Amino acid sequence: MAGTRILALDPGSKRIGVALSDELGWTAQPLETYERRSVAEDVTHIRQLVQQHNVRQVVMGLPVRMDGHAGPEAESVQRFLETLAGALNVPVIAWDERLTSKSAEQILIDANVSRKKRKGAVDRIAAAILLQSYLQSLASGGEAAGGTSSEDV
Numbered sequence: 001m002a003g004t005r006i007l008a009l010d011p012g013s014k015r016i017g018v019a020l021s022d023e024l025g026w027t028a029q030p031l032e033t034y035e036r037r038s039v040a041e042d043v044t045h046i047r048q049l050v051q052q053h054n055v056r057q058v059v060m061g062l063p064v065r066m067d068g069h070a071g072p073e074a075e076s077v078q079r080f081l082e083t084l085a086g087a088l089n090v091p092v093i094a095w096d097e098r099l100t101s102k103s104a105e106q107i108l109i110d111a112n113v114s115r116k117k118r119k120g121a122v123d124r125i126a127a128a129i130l131l132q133s134y135l136q137s138l139a140s141g142g143e144a145a146g147g148t149s150s151e152d153v
Contacts, residue, residue: 010126012036017128030128042080
């Protein structure tokens with residue numbers, strides 16, 4: 001049976017923010033902040049999440065600069081996306097993550113979350129913002145210009 005949810009990943013060098021859509025694909029909820037270990041362990045963990053949550057697609061944040069070009073971290077994210085796409089039986093696409101971390105940080109500041117608690121929450125909130133952006137693009141008629149599928153890589 002095909003999955004029903006979409007999983008979003010906001011990868012960083014130390015942590016990966018993870019968010020999950022509802023079954024209808026209308027809303028995004030922060031799921032977890034995963035502490036990175038090794039590529040193999042990271043892939044295993046994500047594969048488990050895909051199975052556990054009945055995921056049909058993975059959306060990975062791609063660091064894009066304000067001018068629209070790939071940021072300096074984009075190359076390592078692209079390599080991780082390719083590895084993940086080869087290890088999962090669901091499509092993995094890249095999605096513009098521009099300003100998601102800054103937006104997540106501001107949301108937490110506005111909610112008076114302490115700096116110490118923000119550190120662990122910002123990544124999963126950023127993943128939820130990324131996923132909500134993707135879901136809104138689907139609702140407005142398909143994949144918007146911010147996405148690249150693993151087949152395009």
